[in-house]
Amino acid sequence: MRDVALAPAVAPPLTGGLADSVFDTAERSPALPLLAHRADPAATVWQEVTAIELRDEVVDLAKGLVAAGISPGNRVAVMARTRYEWTVFAHALWAVGAEVVPVHPSSSREQVEWILRDAGCVAVVVEDEQGVMTVGTVCTRLPRLRHVWQLDAGALPDLVQRGATVPYTTVESLRRIVLPDATAAVVYTSGTSGRPQGCALSHRGLAYPCDTVLAGWLHTAAPPGEQPSVLAFLPFSHVYGIMIMLTCVRGGVLMAHEPELSETALASALGTFRPTYLYGVPSVFEKLYKNFLRAAGQAGRGTLFERAAQTARDFAAAEERRRLGTGPGPGLELRLQHALFERTVYRRLRAALGGRVVRGTSGGSSLSRELTLFYEGMGIVVNDGYGLTEASGGITMQPLGRAKSGTVGRPLPGTEVQVADDGEILVRGPSVFQGYVGDEAATRAVLRGGWLATGDIGRLDSEGYLTITGRKKDVIVTSGGKSVAPALLEQRLRMHPLVHQAVVLGDDRPCVGALITLDPEFLAHWRGALALPREGPGRESREENALREEIARAVASANSAVSRAESIRVHRVLPEPFAATAGLLTPSMKLRRDAIVRHYAAEIDAMYQARSRAGRGVPEPADWDEPDDVFR
Template sequence: MREFSLPALYEVPADGNLTDLIRRNAAQHPDVAVVARKRGGEWADVGAAEFLAEVQAAAKGLIASGVQQGDRVALMSRTRYEWTLLDFAIWSAGAVTVPVYETSSPEQIAWILSDSGAVAALVETDEHLRAVESVRDRLPALRDVWRIDPPRNSRGRDAGSDAPTDTGTGSGAVEQLTAAGGDIDDATVEVRSSAANADSPATIVYTSGTTGRPKGCVLTHRSFFAECGNVVERLRPMFRTGESSVLLFLPIAHVFGRLVQVAAVMAPIKLGHVSDVKALTDELAAFRPTMILGVPRVFEKVFNSARAQAQAGGKGKIFDKAAETATAYSRALDEPSGPPLGLRLRHKLFDVLVYSKLRTVLGGLATHAISGGAPLGERLGHFYRGIGFTVLEGYGLTESCAATAFNPYDRQKIGTVGQPLPGSVVRIADDGEVLLHGEHLFTGYWNNEQATQEALADGWFHTGDLGTLDSDGYLAITGRKKEILVTAGGKNIAPSVIEDGIRAHALVAECMVVGDGRPFAGALLTLDEEFLPRWAQEHGKMTLSHEQLLRDEELLAELQQAVDTGNALVSRAESVRKFRVLDTQFTEESGHITPSLKLKRGVVAKDFADDIDALYA
């Protein structure tokens, strides 16, 4: 099949914007918990009316500070209640949110804030503030910077720094904005909140590009309405107002996290935030969500941790047998005859011994999860469905406002990324590339008309991914035309940025960053044949054999410095964690380099598959 579409289930408003959602919730469900936040270590519900009041109070502060209609405001923070609050406050002030990953380097911050022309920034911590201040001279449009966390002293200055910070004393950004907006009346906020229409930009999300410069994807209010409205309606049994809840631990700077946020408000269902993934297990038990949104790495970790715990307790064989049974049971569900009697009995036994405990780890109430950002794989898909916790895999990009395809709860096909978002079209081009069309798509790249024309040729978005459609319209992703790596955690990595930094070291001849579908980025290095003997002589290593030299601790330490240089150009999440030195060269003759000296990544990955696997052993 070359093309498939489904009719829209949600009609995008002809006018209006995302702030209409919080006003509607306050009017129709004033006391229903739409958000929950931690107070005194305990989860406390925030009703729709209370949330609206807090959003509008912060919006008044932004307006009082001089933020105008259409201005860009950067937001750099971990996932927390204030992220959602301030996102809607920015929209309520008539402005455009520019998310920045909280792990971003000063170079990345400088580019994003400069390119977007951000007039203000909301950052979470002292470290974030220092990073912004370190590049302040390159940001002529930036006027105000507020810190979400309260300052560490009462003088309005960052301890140990001369950089002016928060204007208040002992209070964070939300409190300062609320105080600053005291003279702004409700009518002014109403005018600002209503000024943007469906086709106005809601956010500019910067995504990694092969050139190394992140591109700003302009997503409109229409994009989110079409995306989230159709997701909620297609998965309506999972979005029951007053009953359903979701615990968000993905970065909201990532478009997938943003989808979760807006969809929860649109439904509405209760939304909770977790900043520290290390605390996720405890928070799942305390919050007890009915639905979980995650990336494959999270579900892989739950499985591996449970297996390791079972092995430590002498029950490894039982766990492995239970996992085998769960997978077999799930596969049998797809057969006309269903699971045979013997399998059903084993499954029932293991449900008592193993599966119920795993569901408890996931909060105890959730029966479904949605996974995106990277391929989940059939193994995990069948295992989780087999234990009574169905993970619905989806597929999308920043340019498609997150999910452009997903498995419906009632018609799942494990091994695929599901059917197209209702109201959109998926087409497979002659070369196998996945093309998209629909209201949920971005309108273009900010300040980059050439890239926009290339990506949106003939009215279709060219994803750069390869795929197939089956007779029922289920999409399977088979490869990637572009070079962007996507880790198991869903982080996009532009390898050329880090590679260029590492190759700057005289010892390094070639570098190829790997990590597609893996838990982190790694690198394969080859050494410069001319410089290596010179280095060995300078460091008194001439007596070492070539093989011994490649394992020499002093040499490896210097190569680590080269890797550190490359890592300094990117965020921690994109950084190379491990590298492996190859006893060979990438050349045109070996088939690893093109005549224009570009790496043939596919050939290298195939020829050195064992070395790549060793990085993750």
Template sequence: MREVVEPPLVRAPSGRSLADMVFANAEEAPDEVVLNRKAGGRWHDVTAARFRDEVVALAKGLVASGVGLGDRVGLLSRNRYEWTLFDYALWAVGAIPVPIYATSSAEQIRWILADAGAVACVVESEEHERAAAARPDLLIWRLDAGAVDALVAAGRGVDTAEVHRRRAAVTPADPATIIYTSGTTGRPKGCVLTHGNFYAEVDNAVELLYPVFRSVSKDPAATLLFLPLAHVFGRMVQVACVRARVRMGHAPSLKQQDLLPDLATFRPTFVLGVPYLFEKVFNVARATAERMGRESSFDRAVEIAVRYGEALERQAHGGPGLRLRLAHRLYDKLVYARIRAAFGGKVRYAISGGSPLGRRLALFYAGAGIVVYEGYGLTETTAAATVNPPLAPRFGTVGRPLPGTAVRIADDGEIWIKGGQVFAGYWNDETTTGEVLHDGWFATGDVGQLDDDGYLTITGRKKELLVTSGGKNVAPAVLEDRVRAHPLVSQCLVVGDQRPYVAALITLDAEAVRHWLTQRGRPADTPLADLVDDPDLLAELQQAVDEANAAVSRAESIRRFRVLPVDFTEDAGFLTPSLKPKREVIGEAFRAEIESLYSG
């Protein structure tokens, strides 16, 4: 199949500005809890009416400070309640929020603010303030220094009618935000997303993924946002939650020691994540079972869960049989409940994006009671362009087009997308915009295939395709994702462009390595640098490489690999905030290691 079109599930939205959602919620359900705010170690309810009032009060402060229609304002902070509050207050006055990752370098912060022509910037910390203050004409509001209270006080003399006048002036075609792509190479580009883009995206997503965004059990729908709101994925889900009145909280950190307590106290019914998160939870669970001497029981539970997931996938043909249901019930108490407990105990659904999630892992989670709806999208498509439908998931694919969306496979295998969520263009860059937009179709740069039923599978990225000296095209993502799924592996980067064969750099998961050493009676504090040539470790990793190679031809397979004594991390500048490897940066930093793979 070369093209598939999915008709929309909803009519054109009635709203003009995204801020309209806040006012509609307060009018229709003023006492409904729509957000939780963490203070003093506890979660505090915020009703629809209260959130509207706080948005209006802050919006008046923005007016008093001189923020006008169409002005760009930076948002530089980790996830927190004030992030969402500022987002909607800025929309209420017709301004354009420009999110910036809290982990951005000072150079990146300054460049984005300058390129966007921002008149002001909301920052979280003193460090952020120093970076943004390089522009003396920039208004800066620091959250940790009482920015919200100061702005609310400044706006007390502003007539509320002025906020409503500005909100009414916004049209669906107006820019809602400029999101700068994190960029694995070069300078990030500013994607202009309109209010209409978001409405087209979230209205159809909420309607399609009704088990996620609607209360289908005794537990009202709720989610904890821990993926950065500066990323389009987190931002889209924020807007969808406000639209559907899903209770929402914020978690500032993805680190296990920070996130797990927040999940345990908030207890979401669904989460959004990237494959790395789901792999990590699975690997930690298996390591725990090994320490307890129950690895064989855990592996049996995995097999049962995978079979159960396969039965759910073919539900229309009868679903799980009696023996499978009985075995599943046993392991639900012993194993699966603990997996769900890692997410807070009430999670039944998850949305995964960013990179492919392995079919077997997706089946395991489905069998363990957490259905992961895998999707695919980009900043330019306001997040999801495809997603697995609830009534007919096909695990291992990224699903069918989101309702209201068309997907086409070009002659060279590139994925093209058309729909109401496709962006308006790049900020200050008409040339690049013209290169990727063709009569309403967005050329994604990704390569994929549509099956006979319209389900999409991603095979790689055009610019990342390796061409060996023998002329073989290799999509590295297929190999990297499979190697990375091994418990001992943190990251994998496949190399081989214009080389005689494919090779790989592998980094280790320090926690998993400590467990591996302990299980073998070896010192758990052995430095990673002492293990890069360890025969036993290399044998373990060779198994991961062999499993990855089983998915490709001999010419595409990894012939050699090198274990590095350091990890690829965002802090070190090797990963984007969405945890994608920066290939050129890594290639330059480890040039000698790559050369060694092709010598001797």
């Protein structure tokens, strides 16, 4: 068992609650812009909110909450997209000692009922009429629920008016009795399998990774002399989103809210707000790369882009070797190539992201080494970090000047990481959660002698860098007894521009298989670029054969990263992507493996049966020696 921890923490200790930072910043820098929002996705002007304005809005709303009977320890759910009001409501609730329960706005009626009942919520903030209807269908089974506040119906100004007669000193008194170890939020796990569990996170636990990152990395988040800025678009219903919100508010980082997740809205937000720091999950960075590639192809510069992308990766890899003391750095020819592409390609790619982004962070799952090197080579250092809900979102980060792509970095100062003999990652530190709400048995199962058993598997290298290889419960065991971690194969599959999503499976099957969905936008571009006659007999068949060959190449590329016994032997391309509305994705866009396997049980059976029939009469394991490319 290896045990790694960095130097003692440099972040100042928390003495109160999360709302204090709003008041402290307002007193210290009242005119500092903290938040930004716009009227709609088409707007080009962002309305900025200063620290003193935010403090006053939080106080006024907190007075309204007191008037509505919200008291310390009450739990209030917030079921809305990433909007400005979300941030104000959260800090107002913390100011009066209440606890926030984030709920994704697309949650089903059954999920909403479970979370509100399990957490014992006394109120819920919804976004629109649809949210009211969802809660309304289950409220008779929620005896503790007293209020349903709708943002689009003026809930915030109504509450402010209701609290007009409540003295300011009442809010101050409540805020000052909030202790660091009091529960600040009950954040429900994504529920990739089974029912979501509510993780009780303290004010101290949520603040610790944020303050540690601010203390060690804030100065890198913008060019010298500029205020760092972040575009928040991932759901605040996920701990990653909450960590971003708190890091910005606590660190004086200007944070813009973008509730729309469409490509058009995000492109507009990036172009008009122009953040200095970019964060996202791997699928966001993968999609950006594919968009760059597609745009280059449509402009007739596809070959130029691919050369530039390879040069970026080579340049970043050489720089990495120099940083880590294992090589001399880029040679003269590589530096000249990189300088040429800087003038012709890289600066245009950065301009598409607003032109001011200098760094970024990817979380939620591992970002591929190839993409990490690409972004660094084009001028944006994207650090891959690691965290989970039970650890308040943050566990590792890349050390400045010593980043190692392909890993998730080293433990944050003050956080300890061990890798058990079976490969499971164990964590200990101030950010570890208080336990699962109402489930002592589940809490005892993951908290072992002060260590949190994360359920993730990985390895630590000789310098303490952590590499995540998958989820313990996701490990596939074939009928031949071979154990396979699917994460690497899925990551490699998604690197192909045509592949949107991939689920690797094979439990109790004779070999590893995969379900694949295609990227609709890139597929349309790919079809248009095919050198086939526009019309004529057999075009559709030739196009499908070309697509089969392209996906087969993607599978072969993924297989090159693993042993033959672990490789994908059968696969099927599905006609449409996995969707959150069908219950196949979590709110943070992770795959719900169990749900996908159940939903596509017939297709999975047909995939294996087709290959078995094709090889009938040939003894196993030769039946499974070559990959199959079954299309639905």
